[in-house]
Amino acid sequence: MQQPYAIILAGGRATRMGGGDKGLLPLGRSTLLEHVLDRIAPQVAATALNANGDPQRFARFGLPVLADPVGGYVGPLAGVLAGLDWAAKEGAETIVSVAADTPFFPCDLVARLVLAAEGMQAPLALAATPDGRHPTFGLWPVALRDDLRGALQGGLRKVVQWTDAHNAATAMFDDGGDPFFNVNTPEDLANAQAMQEAGQ
Template sequence: MKQPLAIILAGGLATRMGGGDKGLLPLGEGTLLSHVIDRIAPQVAGLALNANGDPARFAALGLPVLPDPVGGFVGPLAGVLAGLDWAAGQGAETVVSVAADTPFFPCDLVPRLMMAAQGMQVPLALAATPDGRQPTFGLWPVALRDDLRAALQDGLRKVVLWTDQHDARTAQFDAQGDPFFNVNTPEDLARAQAILEGAA
């Protein structure tokens, strides 16, 4: 399997943070998004950002900014589809998705997802912890992008409903703490800062 591309999912509305772009909130010496980029970039062949609205606000990142190809803020699967459409244009076979608000995900996320999907004709795998699957962290095949588009247009929103239809596998992560801890509230952001400083 060729090295995948990555799509960072930043298309949500961030209602619990008062709106705006969660990924641009400060964390340490950077932003939530800069920490996500630093983690995923070494693991993939290239990356893009899924976000809606004016792409100019992300210009400093130097990444392609891809809006949802399906209107109405239908959730993370729309961002995955944006990544798959972009990857198809790059000649890639797979895309890995990561969330823009999850700064401490595993540094071996991509190899573990690829290992889980080994031998599958259409490689599809989600990250999982003992608490369950992590639907915004997955390996997605370009070959299924039209199937996903049709499912979204038919009203499908739940990631695991679609992945179960295609016999997705899971890559299990049992690290100490919560490797997929994500920032939804100002309290979460303070906790992330504490984790970064080694105080949590």
């Protein structure tokens, strides 16, 4: 399999943080998004950002900024589809999705997702911990992008409903801790600061 491309999902409205872009919130000396980019970039061939609105606010990161191809803030699957369409134009076969508000995800995320999907004709896998699946962290095949587009246009919104229909594999991360800790509230951001200072 070719090295996957990556899409950072930042298309949500961050209502529990009072709106705005969670990825631009400060964490240590940088931002949440910079921490995410530092983690994913070494694992993939190229990276893009899924975000709606004016792309110029992300100009300093030097990434392609891809809006949802389906209107109405329909959830993370729209961001995945944006990444698949971009990857298809670039000649890639797969993408890995990560969330812009989850700064401590594993540095071997991509390798373990790829391993979980080994042998699948259309490699599709979601990350999981013993607490359950983390559907914004997955490996997605470009070959299924038109199927996903049709599902979204037909009203499907739940990630696992679509991935289960395609017998997605699961990559289990049970090494301890909370590798997919994400920032939804000001309290979460304070906890992330403490984790970052502790060298998470």
